[in-house]
Amino acid sequence: MRGTERLRRQQDLDRVFREGRWLRLEEVVIGLYRRDDGGPTRVAFVAGQRLGKAVVRNRGRRRMREAFRLLPDPVAPGADIVLVAREETLRADFDRLQAAIHHALAAEGLISAGGGAEPAQ
Numbered sequence: 001m002r003g004t005e006r007l008r009r010q011q012d013l014d015r016v017f018r019e020g021r022w023l024r025l026e027e028v029v030i031g032l033y034r035r036d037d038g039g040p041t042r043v044a045f046v047a048g049q050r051l052g053k054a055v056v057r058n059r060g061r062r063r064m065r066e067a068f069r070l071l072p073d074p075v076a077p078g079a080d081i082v083l084v085a086r087e088e089t090l091r092a093d094f095d096r097l098q099a100a101i102h103h104a105l106a107a108e109g110l111i112s113a114g115g116g117a118e119p120a121q
Contacts, residue, residue, distance in 0.1 A: 017082070028089050028100060042079075
């Protein structure tokens with residue numbers, strides 16, 4: 001995850017849930033909060049108990065983390081991002097999951113749209 005950190009503090013997560021902009025995609029739900037402080041973008045990967053047992057939730061988080069890590073373009077600084085797993089996160093083809101995340105972040109202006117969603121090698 002080039003140029004990003006983990007979003008760990010509960011109050012920061014709460015701010016995204018309370019004040020952030022939410023994009024509800026078929027594959028994943030993305031919460032965005034622009035801090036505009038120029039600091040590194042921070043990311044959290046969340047899977048609720050509704051998704052299933054711990055093994056299933058962990059698989060959802062791993063898929064989202066890897067899809068985010070392999071984004072072809074760097075993420076702009078100064079934002080907090082929360083990716084929330086859905087059932088489709090587990091079923092979707094990995095390339096489709098990665099493309100959905102890429103297109104959503106590009107539409108919000110957090111990454112350039114020119115790179116496409118080709119996996120980085």
